[in-house]
Amino acid sequence: MLLSALWCLLVLFLQPLISYHLPCCLIVFSLLTPFAGGLAGMGVCRAPKSDITGLYREGNIVIGGVFPVHVYRVYQQLSYRSPPPTELISICLLSFVPLTFQWLQTLLLAVQEISASPYLLPNITLGVHLFDSCASPGRALEGISWLLSGGASTPIPNYHWRSSMSSLVGVVGDSSSASSLAMARLLGLYRYPQISYFSTSSLLSDRTQFPSFFRTVPSDIFQSKGLAQLVSYFGWTWIGMMGEDTDYGQEGIRTTTTEILRSGACVAFTGYILTSRPDRNAPYLSRVIIESNVSVIVVFSSGSNFVPVVEELLKHNVTGKTWVASESWSTSALVSKEKYWRVLKGTIGFALHSGHISGLKQFMNSLDPKKTPDDIFLKEFWEVNFRCKWQIQEVGWTNSTNVCTGQESNGPLFTDGIQRVTYSVYIAVYALAWALHGILMSRQRACLQIHKTHHLKLPLPLQVMDSMRTVHFEAEDGRNVYFDPNGNLPAVYDIVNWQMDPAGNIHHVKVGNYDGSTEDENTFSVNTSSIQWNTEGSQVPLSFCSRSCPIGFRKAAILGKPICCFQCVPCPSGEISNQTDSVDCFRCPWDQWPNNQKDQCILKPVEFLSCDDPVGVTLITSSVISSIIPVALLGLFINFKTTPIVRANNYLLSCVLLVSLSLCFLCSLGFIGYPQPEKCLLRQVAFGMVFALCISCVLAKTITVVIAFKATKPGSKLRKWTGTKVTYLVTGLGVLLQLGICIIWLSTFPSFPENDIQTQPGVIIAHCNEGFPTAFWCMLGYLGLLATISFVLAFLVRRLPDSFNEAKYITFSMLAFLSVWVSFIPAYLSARGKYTDAMEVFAILSSTWALVICIFLPKCFIIIFQPELNNKDSLMGRGKK
Template sequence: MNEINKNAHLLPNTTLSYIFANNADNEIGSCTGTMDVLFKRWSSPINYICVKAYRLMAIIGGLASLNSKEMPHILNIYKMPQLSYGSFDPALSDKTQFPSVYRMMPNERPQYVGIVQLLQYFGWTWIGLIASDDDSGESLLRTLTPQLLLNNICIAYKEIISTLKMLWGGRMQMLEMVERIGNILETMNANVIVVHGGSRSMAFLRMTLYSHEKVEMKPKEKVWIIMAQWDFVSVYPREIFPLKSFNGTLSFSLHANDVPEYEDFVETLNPNESTLYYIYWFWAYAFRCSFPIFKLYAHTANCTGKERLRSLPGAVFEMGMSGQSYSIYNAVYAVAHALHAMFSSRAKKKAKGVRATWNLLNIYPWQLHSFLKHIRFNNNAEEEIFFDANGELTTGYDVINTITFPNESIHKVRVGRLNPQATEGKQFTINGSAVVWHHKFKQIQPQSRCVESCRPGHSKIVRQGEQICCYDCAQCSEGMVSHLEDEDHCNKCPEDQHPNKNHDHCIPKHVVYLAYGEPLGIILASFALFLSLITLVVMWIFIQNQETPIVKANNWNITCTLLISLLLCFLCSFLFIGEPGKITCLLRQTVFGIVFSLAVSCVLAKTITVVLAFMATKPGNRMRKWVGKRLAVSVIILFTLIQLGICALWLATSPPFPEFDMHSQTTQIIVQCNEGSAAMFYTVLGYMGLLAIISFTVAFFARKLPDTFNEAKLITFSMLVFCSVWLSFVPTYLSTKGKLMVAVEIFSILTSSAGLLGCIFLPKFYIIILRPELNTRDQLVRKQYYAT
């Protein structure tokens, strides 16, 4: 009022005045007080205002929920603007029922969102809930409880506290209430308790905490989260304020900013000079002194008026502007700006020649509504003040951390902000590192959970019949992972990753193929190269000795073709080593099938040639005309072309291609060749096996022919080795995976090829190199003679 009346730009030549009335503690008192303010105070009968000196334009009040509806019902009759700074009753937001009510605080529902976000920020999932037994408490339970459950926050216990007046008649009932609350706080293991309710309903909680702290010397060391409905610091008498219990409290408070010169103004207050309502009563009991002139005997010493408010403990008086004080401050300014706007509007009409006057007798409270609804101004704290569509301020809430000290001093620190007008994601902010916790927690963030958190690598298993916050932990199964604490279920890693040992992180899989640089690749490549060199040596020896009888006797052309095909068999092993590509995948099995079919066809041609050559030696036998190069070449070309056609059909219909096998091994990505068509792959192998069986059969029946012309024994043994290798290859190949599968095929290629090379050519190589005396025409003729 002092600021406004001194402001030459706001309501010039107009003085605002005020009157105080008691905020009654019951509905009857509220009705009586309201009528007294409207009429009786001016000695006027009901519905008549006889005093013409000034108008009552608005009422500012902070009402408890019990009587918050009584005044509006009466004042709505007279369309009197009512600016409430203390009532959170949700019914007052109904503009149809209460059109004249303006609330100098935001809607309480954003607090519910703030509570959930605050609990989530600190990881508290197991909480207690204490609410008042009124409409506001019912609204809290109806709205907040589902939000808590939706965010996996459980209520360990829930206590509804009746208001003080309901139990005022029975001392025993009061003691039972205090005892019940104390037992709940003693037995429940939740470290965090959310409190919602007005100062009257929470009187029992304060009395309980005081009893445990001062009488039983067992302060309730909890984290109290107090909603804005209860200004828990403002306590009378100050002796029953439980300092230790409320140390480290977090509270949602009506938003307040520092107003310049406010503390200086408070410092000037003096009961001997001030006309503030009840200042003598407050002064006497705050400073424990007496005012005999007003018959106030609070203590033996008399009040001097020179006592300093700054010296009072924080539990008795706060020097800074509280949230409620800030709301009252803005309410007074809102009325002043609305009046100024109304007077300015009248002045404009007068300037235009419209009949208008500044006479206070011509203005009425209901005319102020249209200006209050649209008022928008910046206060002295440089904050914009305006009402939303529901007649409420949108200033939000502050999160206050209260620290108490043994000397009854209290320090309040703003550690967070709840601003519904902020952008999405920034509506709730908090500085957790600035919070001072109760000394019990030794400045370590308190925990409030039903059970210990499940570590990463585990998932939750809810206990049967208990709340979702009470659960057991199970380690993630093979191939599954959980990155965070308290995961509801484990998840699979991406295809190219696998879980680590603890199942709490995904790590990249190793790319695996049979490489030249690893031991197995080196061994197989060396083995293939060694056998290729041996084949070249054998070929060179045979070329050097092609005119000798033993080489001529075994069909040099077929022998040379067989040696070349065996060399290609050894060399095709290199197609299976190294990282598979498009070309290598196309060539691997087809080249292997063709060159092996060529080799087996050569063996079959040698076997048929041996048989026909023996039969041709008999007199009068017609088989002589079949003996020659054309038959052997025809056999080799025919059977090789058949395999070539199968491979061509394979490449045309479903060719092999490189692929990444991410599922066969948990920790590896296998780079392999997909055969495209398994049927064609096994057709190639089957055809090659068929040739080998035919060759083995023919050679087996021809094994007893005379030695001079006979390679059948050697071919029989070589085909036996060949068939044994490839028969054992199939089950072994199917039972292995990855690079071992490739290694099995390379080993089978090298072993079977080496069997053919060794069994067919080693005896001849032995004779040529070590027993040249046996490699003569006379020796062959002598053997022929004995054979006949």
């Protein structure tokens, strides 16, 4: 017992050194093996014997092969208190996979063709040593150790139990990235070339860690970019990610997620399948999928690990999801079964570029267990295919069991179809053969140059590895095969869609392709019309967190949610968005405005008091017609200028007043029409001057009336002011002061045309900017001052004799005038656009009409309708008696 304990302590002590000095440590352990064997009888620390079996065929040069002929699906909780059952360690009792058996047979076909070829490796027979990895990384690593040690019961990689095993030059395999990663670390120590036919993990491109690894499939880094491009192509923005918890799944999810996020989409959840016990977390993953609102799920997993999840989804009747498959399960026979069709209907994904192997059909259909009794895999395939048992296998055999005879024939075993992984196996063997051919041919040429006979000398693994880097040959179907500096083939994928025929068979139909080896725009193409989706009418399924924002809206982030979850906010006033899912709205140019849909900018309408506008036409008509009335009255006064009523009202001043009233009506036309610089400059000045003349005349008439009646008193000093000089003086002085205000206004800040885009959104208001608003209000205030003085004076003398009531009429006219313009001020300040000018025109017309009606209408009525009153006696009040 003491020796056993010492041996175990020695193993524990040396274990950390193995990772750094593995070759030397293995030599030490091999020397200590007899000692270990002596302790075997004690039943402690005994190295377990390996029962790895495989297919071995002699040859001048041996190629190793690793294939998952069986799928490891025995899930049992281990207590770690007692040794696990033997079948859980090394025996694959379940799930013989005919497709992977076909891969193995393809390697044998390639070896057979190369050995018979007079051009490739002439006079050399290739041997093989193949074993089953059971899709388990641990078993694959154990098999490699067994392969390197020559098939010993206790694998020791650097010790060859058979001398012929030293002829091993390389290994083809394994299919899964997890197994290949484990194998590559060990094979890389000895520089044995490893060529995988189905391992796609991007980690394997690291030449520092895996210097001897090559593969006849692209790296996942290209697939990740392609899958993200596929997701973006169909407009899916809310994606679920699922993968196995291996380097393949984790790295695939990481790189694909990065590319998806870069394209603007979001990942709703990420779930990992436990490869040690896929059935353990399958209920959890199923619950995550059911509770999420995603419709599209990208899966990086092998078919065998994905099956338990599909079973759980089938149990809960989860349908309507679109599955995006990585190349590892996109064409897997384990998953593409009729029983899973309800769950996986319409699956789309990437698959390895297909190729054709001309002799495969004949080779597979000529298989015969009697001709190759050493092929243990063929015997099991025979049992699975023909549902019989070989009589030598007593396990499970009863009298009712069909006995295999080898003569069974229910049709051909294989029909030609699209080859993907099978084709990768085929060119992997040829790539290794061409590398060997290059080494041997260079040796032969060297021997001929020095006139020596060439004898076969096996190349070293390091030589084969170097030769692999320069391999470049044309395959049977014309495809160029070569490796990039990272040991990868050019990234070319087929895009496949799962479709079911009427007979219930599922086919992986090619609907597009992806070439990730170039940066051209044509690297990605899909024929969407040939895709069958899981939706009715074969409509492209939708997957989003929030519906797309239509044009005229922008996306607004929701606090605490991914960027794909957003709300749609209408564009603010004056801004547009002309594409769906716009992040920002864009402001229109100053002279444009959004249309009703807010998807384009249109020219703003220009608003001004136009001559074509109904309001403008009305005001123009009123102004012109109104201007005729004072002219007509002037004509009437001229005809009756000798009558007492005309002479009593200061005939000359009345004429000037009538002319100014006509001009008041006409000056309103300056406010109608498009604003021009000249019009803006003169319209307010004309208005102010004409009205100043008009009100000054009224004021002069008022003063004349007051002086006239005050001067009638005896000894009045006002007699000398009763002439026309006072009238002209008052009128001239009133106009002159207004002229001064206008000159100051024009010389400082004159009016100018302006386009106003602030007052009324969506409209350009063409108007005249007054330049110096204070001057305008001063001008208007001055008119109010003249009118107020006139009103006050007229009011004081309102009680004159009834027959000469001129002061009373002036009182009413000034009251109306002031009322109009006082009301005008708030209306003018509150009006917008063209209505500002319309308001001023209306005030001009109204106030002018007030003067015409109140001052001249009574006189005209007497002249026309009561001429008998138009005499001196009546005017002096004597006509009433």
